[in-house]
Every structure is written in C-alpha cells, then in structure tokens.
Amino acid sequence: MSEEQRRQLQQQLWKIADSLRGKMHADEFRDYMLGFIFYKYLSEKIQRFANTILEEDGLQFTRLDENKTDDKEIIEAVKEATVKELGYFLKPAEVFHAIALKGISKSDTGSNFIIPDLIRIFKNIEQSTQGTESADDFNNLFEDLDLTSSKLGNSEKAKNELIAKILSHLDQIDFQLQDVNADVLGDAYEYLIGEFASGAGKKAGEFYTPQPVSTLLAKLVTCQNKKIKNVYDPTCGSGSLLLRVKREAAQDHAIKIVGQELNRTTHNLARMNMILHDVHYADFDLRQEDTLEHPQHRDQRFDAIVANPPFSAHWSANPLFMSDDRFSIYGRLAPSTKADLAFVQHMIYHLADDGVMACVLPHGVLFRGAAEGHIRQTIIEQLNCLDAVIGLPANIFYGTSIPTCVLVFKKCRKNPDDILFIDASQHFEKVKTQNKLLPEHIANIITAYINRTNTPKYSQVAPLADIKANDYNLNIPRYVDTFETETAIDLNAIAAQLAGLEQASKSTDATIAAFCLELGIKPPF
Secondary structure, eight states, X not given: OOHHHHHHHHHHHHXXXXXXXXXXXXXXXXXXXXHHHHHHHHHHXXXXXXXXXXXXXXXXXXXXXXXXXXXXXXXHHHHHHHHHHHSOOOXXXXXXXXXXXXXXXXXXSSTTOOHHHHHHHHHHHHHTTTTSTTHHHHTTTTTTOOTTOGGGOSSHHHHHHHHHHHHHHHHTOOOOTTOTTOOHHHHHHHHHHHHHHHTSGGGGGXXXXXXXXXXXXXXXXXXXXXXXXXXXXXXXXXXHHHHHHHHHSOSSSOOEEEEEESOHHHHHHHHHHHHHTTOOGGGEXXXXXXXXXXXXXXXXXXXXXXXXXXXXXXXXXXXXXXXXXXXXXXXXXXXXXXXXXXXXXXXXXXXXXXXXXXXXXXXHHHHOOHHHHHHHHIXXXXXXXXXXXEEOOSSOBTTBOOOEEEEEEESSOSXXXXXXXXXXXXXXXXXXXXEEOOHHHHHHHHHHHHHTOOBTTTEEEEEHHHHHHTTTOOOGGGTSOOOOOOOOOOHHHHHHHHHHHHHHHHHHHHHHHHHHHHHTOOOOO
C-alpha cells in the first residue's frame, strides 16, 4: 500500500468520523466507528472463506437463501467449517454489504430500518461461537455499540439515518482483504485508534501507545532474538503494542499473544484489534481484570514483555501482597499512590529466564526514595536484571507532557557488571503540539543498545560500582554528561574591540562637529 493510498484511506475514514463529531465525545464515537469497521471486516472475511469452500460447486455465499431447503443445508455445512476455522459465523443475509444497501434503500414502509437487524446480527455473531474455543474471544464483543443511544439522534428515524450513512460510506471503501501481504484494514483501525486517542485528552494514554514508542519497545525486545514464542503486556490497552512486537518478530512461526486490561471497553477494542490483524483466535489470550490485584496468567513465563502502564496509578498495596511471589522477595511494596514499580515487579516475575522486557515509566521511578528506592536497589543489587535505562523526549504521549523513560530488563544478562544509559531526550521532531520519534531516532537508540557504546552526550555504560556509589539513583544526567561547554571568551580581544569602537566614536564626533561649524550651529556635544 503506497503512502498516497494510505493518505486517501485515512481521509475517507476521518470524513466518516466527522459525521459523528459534535454529537458525542471522541471516546464514544470511537466505539461506533471501530465497531462498524470490525463488522465490515468479519463480513468480508467470512465471504472470502465461504466462497473458497463453494467455488467447486460454482456457488457464491451471499447468493444463498436460507429460506430454500437446499441452500439452508449448504449454509449449515459452511457454518460448521467457518466456525472451526474463523471462530464465528454470519448468515448471507447478515453480511455488512446487505445491511448497508438496505439502510440506504428508499422506503415509505420502514423496511430500510436496520437498527433491529444490527442488534440481532451482533448477538448472533457472539452466539455462533458458544461452546467453541473462540467463545471467550467473541463474548460481549459488541456490548459498547449501543445503537439505541440518544447520542445518535433524537428520534429512531434520525438514529437509523445516521447509522445507515456511516455503513454506506464504509461499504464503499476497499480494504483489500484479497491482498495477503497488505494489512490495510488493520492499519486503518490503528490509525483511527491513534487519531481518537489524540483527541481524547488525558485518558488517551490509558488505551493507546503512540506508534513510534510501540516500535521502539518492540525492537528492544526482539533485536537480539526474533524467534520469540510468546509476548505479554499486563496493561495491553487496545493491543497495538502487542501487535507491533508480532510484526518485529520472525514471521516463520506462530507467536502466542497474551495480555490483560482493566478497562472493559478497551479490552473489547484489543480483541477486535487482534482479529482485524488476522491473529487467529487460538493465538491470543486477552483477559479483562485488574493486573496487580487479580493477575490472570500467574503460572506463565514470557520470552518478551512490553508495557506502557498508567503513570503513577493507585493500587491497594495490601500488606497481604507481601506473601505474593511477585512482591515477597523485595521486602517492600510500591506506594499505594504510585504503582509504577509494582507493575515492574509483576513483569519481572513473569519474565522467562532468557526473555527481554521493556516498559515505559515516568522518570520518578529512577530516583524516588523510601519503598521505591528499596525496590530499585533490590532489582539492581540482588536480581541484577536491569539492562538499560533510556530517556525519551517530553511530550510524546497523549494527555501528558512529562518526559518518560524506557527500562529494559533481562534475567540472564551478558553484561552483568554494568548498566547502559541512553539520553535520547533531545532527539525528536516537533509535529504540531506533540514531539515525535522518527525512524532514525529509533534506529540510533537500538544501535546504541545493541553495541553498548560510550557516545559523548548520548550513551554511557555505567559500572554497578558507580551506581552503588550514587545510592542506586538512576537519574540519567548522573551517568550521561549532557552539559554543553560554553565558548571561551577572549577578554583581551574584547578589550581591543572596545578600544577600537571608542576610537571610531571619537572620529565620528569630530566629523559631526565639522559639519555643524560649516552650518553655523553649535555641535551637540
């Protein structure tokens, strides 16, 4: 897909989203837009698969009529194969194109009223998975798509017209599912998630990590081993970070994608995102629950772990957690008002012995004292699993302008006697009101991480003895000298310049005085 095609697609999608703008908050119309795109994807996916099955008989799926006995038997056979392969089923009359056409048809009898059809279809999709391996992945997937909401219109007719308009516009977009090498629909979905995040204010960071940051984390956990078997994100949001790791990993074998997300709506987005990116239902396991309080994958260990936890989140810090294997070895719990290091402890527990973990955190975790200082010392001194500290620019996340850092962890480190520090905080491009990491900035970070080189004002390998001498304070300027030396001033040269200016001033005064005498007026000095 060319950049021009990508740009045109983005314009088409945003034009559709514009029809909902002003009616509701970005968070809300995001759910409708992405839900309808997902429905279109499921429809086109099932049509392609069913048509392949029916090709030998010269039949097409959407031309089958379930009211005909022969066709009904064929539909049932297709359903069995489809649920087994794709995990769900849609009847020919339920596919997106059929409903979109019905919605814009001219009718005085109300036969173009499609809201009840959509409610029934979404329920049927979920019910088609019951009793199968894909049931958990489709359960309540459309629950945030409230088609009866007054936000869509003041009357049933107005709601129907708006929904029909959106479906009609989407129906005209070709997402090129026939191109196995393209991920047009997945890219479009991620684009909209990103755009909605940028307009959603402070809460945006709760479900979306900007793509450049996702790319950086994905490269950090795969740059030295692309043949990972699984990847885990304990605060997975919309799932884009997990998908980015999948892209960076070797493509010759399946990767199990595992995640947990607290927010129910965002958890639904993540499941949709997996399916839209053609991740088979058996290859992902995303759970909705509080990761710190109720972990869902306790017995599992992962080759790669990535995360962008909510900054300085609150948690219970219940003393009972001191007997929890995730926290007990540290002797202290993270503060109840700052769960940053609690997430780190949780992830270290789930990291495989030869795995790599990279997570985004606020700078406070590098230097705050008390319990956090004790946990930080344990991580460095006893576990010795902190491999690198990378400072990122300020204002690269939606909803917060604070500078952030990436911590990279390995349980079996090849460089156990030092920690690499990288200061990339001044390397970015200004894009409107946001700062953005460009591919070259990411490439420089990855190169420095792999080579572990000392580069003036950018990277420094610090011995553990130096870190201990600094009382385990990891503040980056303590290790990477970014001080800009001011140009030396030659005072003798300045004095000579002043003397010259004084002489030139006297000469100018004499010239002015001569002119004044010729004019018969008194000089001004």
